[in-house]
Amino acid sequence: MGCQIDYLIQTKYNSLHLCEIKFSKKPIDSKVIQQEQKKIEVLKLAKQFSVWPVLTHVKGVTDSVVDSGYFAHIVDFSTLFESE
Secondary structure, three states: OOOOOOEEEEOOOOEEEEEEEEOOOOOEOOHHHHHHHHHHHHOOOOOOOEEEEEEEEOOOEOHHHHHHOOOOEEEEHHHHHOOO
């Protein structure tokens, strides 16, 4: 069984940042956590690697996603284009 990974970053410190990118009209809910967990389970990784889930979104996330503490980082894509 395979899976679609939106963006995967491997560092020289054997860390894998598994990035999920979500574009939705509504805030992203906690279903995204289960989806991400399944992707990580499918990956065949050497023992020395650690996986850091990252969520990038546009229209926000629900409190349940933030409160879960599951994602190492939650990035609001729309803030990347704000000027100071």
